[in-house]
Amino acid sequence: MPEYDVMTDDLKSYLNGVRACRLCEHEMARAPNPVLQASDTARVLVAGQAPGNLADVTGTPFNDPSGVRLRNWMGVSEDEFYDASRMAIIPMGFCFPGNDAKGGDRPPMKRCAATWREGLLSRLPNIRVTVLVGAYAQKWHLRERTAGSLTETVKNWKAFTSEQMFTIPHPSWRNTAWLKRNPWFETDVLPELRRAVRGALES
Template identity: 55%
Template sequence: MVAPDLNPLLGEIRACRVCAPAMPHQPRPVIQACAGARILIVGQAPGTRVHASGRPFTDPSGDRLRDWMGVDETVFYDSSRIAIAPMGFCFPGLDAKGGDLPPRKECAPLWQDRVRAALPEIRLTLLVGQYAQRFHLRSQMQKTLTETVRESERYQPDFLPLPHPSWRNNAWLKKNPWFEERILPLLRRRIQDLLSPA
């Protein structure tokens, strides 16, 4: 099966205004992709800093995610190696407590399957947070994010579920030391294997 051409799809995504009537600001879809990428990161949705920069993970969450993966910014932002397609391409706004709202529900059904079909070389998809895990793992997801991440090996080689790298999850990371001890080494090995020249 021939993969669809990625460039027209990226143009459609960047021009998308489907959720504009419900947004508190102008939509600014953020995606990073190249047909040759071998790693796909599916996160939640851009935050305020990413909305301003137009570049994914330009915030402390991105710093932590890069540390988890064992890569620097040069590698992370090399779209020929790593694609980034969040569940919601636009910053959804803030809730009453000042946290980010969930990704808009319109976005993933419109784009996720089409993006994945246009990336034929993907060998590993990092599912960052419960929204990505619920969409991509469907009935294979465990009852909680913690259980799903703990069972990461069962989703290999295609998927690796991760908690969100936000500072809001510091308590979760402290409560679950097995993540750093067991899952991060697995993540880094897979990333290094996939980034190494064939």
């Protein structure tokens, strides 16, 4: 379903503003290309980090192996994940931030969240479950309730489920070693995450 078929004029106007944003243009190696999806009927919010290289090239969020892993973690199909009427995908930084010296992605541009995030989230009244992917999203949404490390914040996941928020690591294959060191994430967190997401999508 096309994104603009499932939103109010207010949200459509706001998203047009987001996609026209050029505030960080002078700091970026590539031209700005905000990548996100949203509608005011969405029931699940995926709060990620920033688009990766493939997401930037294709204009589709999580269009890479990490997206495959994330969809598996959430227990959703590709069609469900990219159905804007059901799923909002809103990273902390809307544009690909470029690569660091080691070939990894740079942190998301801070100006994105400061300029756009609160206004955008306030226009999504039907969110039932929020998936906080990685430390940047967790720090913004949880503020002082984050722990000293991502591992500790994810270990404390039960503290946030009463608010229907789930703390998870980034699904990058770079975190495969983390998953092996922390098997409780797959055995304890993922079944509850899948149950919550499925309940939100089918409610």
